[in-house]
Amino acid sequence: MRLPIITTILTVASVTATNFASAKVSLSPIFSDNMVIQQQATVTMHGKSTPGRKVKVKNSWNGKSMQTEVAPDSIWSVKLDTPTFGGPYTITVSDHDSRLVLNNILIGDVWVCGGQSNMEMPMRGFSGQPTNETLDMIVSAKPDRQLRLFKQPQDWSTTPKQDPIGGTWTEQTPATVREFSAVGYIFGDRIQQETDIPIGLIECCWSNSKIETWMPRNSFETLFPEIELPAYDQTEFEWLTGTPTLLYNAMVNPWNGFPVKGVIWYQGEANHPYPALYKQLFPAMVNEWQKVFANDSLPFYYVQLASYNAGNCEGTALPEFRQVQAELLDIMPNVAMATIGDVGDRVFIHCPKKLKVGQRLAYLALEKSYGRDGLDVQPPIARHAGYNPKDSTIWITFDNPGLGLIPTQVTLDEFEVVDTDGNCHKAKAKAFGGNGVAVWSPIDHPVEVRYGFHNCFEATLFNNMYIPASPFKLTITY
Numbered sequence: 001m002r003l004p005i006i007t008t009i010l011t012v013a014s015v016t017a018t019n020f021a022s023a024k025v026s027l028s029p030i031f032s033d034n035m036v037i038q039q040q041a042t043v044t045m046h047g048k049s050t051p052g053r054k055v056k057v058k059n060s061w062n063g064k065s066m067q068t069e070v071a072p073d074s075i076w077s078v079k080l081d082t083p084t085f086g087g088p089y090t091i092t093v094s095d096h097d098s099r100l101v102l103n104n105i106l107i108g109d110v111w112v113c114g115g116q117s118n119m120e121m122p123m124r125g126f127s128g129q130p131t132n133e134t135l136d137m138i139v140s141a142k143p144d145r146q147l148r149l150f151k152q153p154q155d156w157s158t159t160p161k162q163d164p165i166g167g168t169w170t171e172q173t174p175a176t177v178r179e180f181s182a183v184g185y186i187f188g189d190r191i192q193q194e195t196d197i198p199i200g201l202i203e204c205c206w207s208n209s210k211i212e213t214w215m216p217r218n219s220f221e222t223l224f225p226e227i228e229l230p231a232y233d234q235t236e237f238e239w240l241t242g243t244p245t246l247l248y249n250a251m252v253n254p255w256n257g258f259p260v261k262g263v264i265w266y267q268g269e270a271n272h273p274y275p276a277l278y279k280q281l282f283p284a285m286v287n288e289w290q291k292v293f294a295n296d297s298l299p300f301y302y303v304q305l306a307s308y309n310a311g312n313c314e315g316t317a318l319p320e321f322r323q324v325q326a327e328l329l330d331i332m333p334n335v336a337m338a339t340i341g342d343v344g345d346r347v348f349i350h351c352p353k354k355l356k357v358g359q360r361l362a363y364l365a366l367e368k369s370y371g372r373d374g375l376d377v378q379p380p381i382a383r384h385a386g387y388n389p390k391d392s393t394i395w396i397t398f399d400n401p402g403l404g405l406i407p408t409q410v411t412l413d414e415f416e417v418v419d420t421d422g423n424c425h426k427a428k429a430k431a432f433g434g435n436g437v438a439v440w441s442p443i444d445h446p447v448e449v450r451y452g453f454h455n456c457f458e459a460t461l462f463n464n465m466y467i468p469a470s471p472f473k474l475t476i477t478y
Contacts, residue, residue: 036200044257108198113184186358307344
C-alpha cells in the first residue's frame with residue numbers, strides 16, 4: 001500500500017520548491033517525494049540549515065538514524081546505505097525546530113538519460129516532428145507503476161553548482177510522461193517490465209549540445225589544454241550549449257555522490273565534424289561521470305547516429321563519426337552501442353521512430369547489466385576483409401553475428417569498394433547465414449570496402465534478431 005504524501009502538518013512539510021526558503025532545514029531538489037534511490041549503494045544526502053545545528057536523518061527501510069552537524073557554509077550531508085529493491089519508504093530529516101518527511105520513496109535502479117535533442121525529444125514529439133507509437137504509452141501511464149521520472153531543468157554555469165535549479169521526482173501520469181524523453185521513457189518502461197525492479201529515470205539533456213559542455217574543467221586542463229575554456233565571470237557565449245563545462249557544472253555536478261545503475265547516451269550530432277577528437281573526449285567524459293555517480297564501472301550505453309542528410313546525403317562526415325562510435329567499443333570497458341541504421345530520416349535530424357531506439361538500448365542493458373544471456377542484441381561489427389583475386393571476391397567477417405547474418409542469398413545494397421585513387425564503386429554483396437558477407441568487386445585491386453558509408457543510408461544487413469550491422473570501412477587484406 002502506498003503511504004499518503006504529507007503536505008503540511010504543523011512543522012511537517014513535503015519537500016517542494018515553494019517551502020525551501022521557509023524551512024530551517026532543507027534538501028536539494030534531488031531528494032523529494034516519489035524519488036527512486038539506487039539499491040545496494042551508499043547515497044550522499046545533503047541540504048542546508050543553520051551552521052552548527054544538529055541535523056538528524058532517519059529512514060524507514062531499516063529504522064536507522066544518523067546525525068551530523070551543519071558546516072559553517074550552512075551545508076550538511078549524511079551517507080545512507082540502501083538495501084535491495086523495495087518500498088515504498090520514508091525518510092525524515094529534522095533539526096532543532098523543523099522537520100521534513102519524504103514519502104513514497106522506492107529503492108531500485110536509477111538510470112541517467114543524457115545527450116542532446118534526440119534524447120531530449122519528448123514522448124509527444126517536437127512541433128512538426130512527431131514521435132511514432134508513443135500515444136498508447138502516454139495514455140496508459142499510471143501512478144502505481146514503479147517507474148519514476150526526474151526531468152532536470154536546463155541550466156548552465158561557469159562554476160560547479162551543488163544543487164540543480166529545480167526539478168522534482170514524479171510518478172507516472174499522462175501529463176508527466178508526455179513531456180519526458182521518449183528514448184529515456186521507452187528504455188525505462190521496458191527495463192521495469194522485464195525486471196520488476198523499481199526504475200528511476202533522470203533526464204539530463206539539451207538540444208544542440210556538444211560533448212565538451214558535459215565535461216568538467218579539470219578534464220580540459222589535464223588532457224585537452226588546447227581547448228579554450230570560458231572565463232569564470234563570462235555571461236555571453238557564441239554557442240552556449242557548445243561551450244565547455246557549462247552544462248556539466250549546472251546539470252551533472254549537482255548529482256555528485258548520487259549513485260546510479262548506468263547511463264544511456266544519445267549525442268554526437270553537434271560533434272560529428274570532428275570524429276578524431278570525439279574519440280578522445282568520450283572516454284574522458286565517461287571517466288568523469290563515473291566519479292560523479294560513484295561507480296567506477298558505470299555502464300554507458302550509447303546510440304550510433306542515424307541516417308540524415310546533414311547537408312549532403314552522399315557526404316561521408318556522419319559515417320566517419322559512426323566509425324569512431326564503433327571503434328570506441330574496442331577501447332572502453334562497460335560500454336555498448338545501439339545501431340539504428342533502419343530508423344533514420346533524411347529530412348528530420350530527429351528520427352520519429354524512437355520506439356526502436358529506446359528498446360534497443362533496453363535490450364543492451366538487459367543483456368549486459370541484468371544478465372539476460374542469449375539475446376544476441378550486440379550489433380554485428382565488421383572485423384576483417386580479405387581479397388580472393390581468382391573470383392574478385394572480398395570476404396568480410398563480423399563479430400556478433402548471432403545465429404547468422406541476414407538476409408541470406410539476396411543482393412545487398414549499400415556496399416562499395418574503393419580504388420587506389422580513392423574513387424568509390426558500387427558492389428554486389430550477399431550474406432550466407434554465418435559470420436561472413438561476400439562482396440564482388442567490379443574493379444581490379446580494390447583497397448577498401450565500405451558499407452552504409454554515406455550520410456544517408458538504409459540498413460540492409462542484420463543479425464538474426466534484426467539488429468542492424470554497424471556501417472564501416474575496412475582496408476582489404478591481400
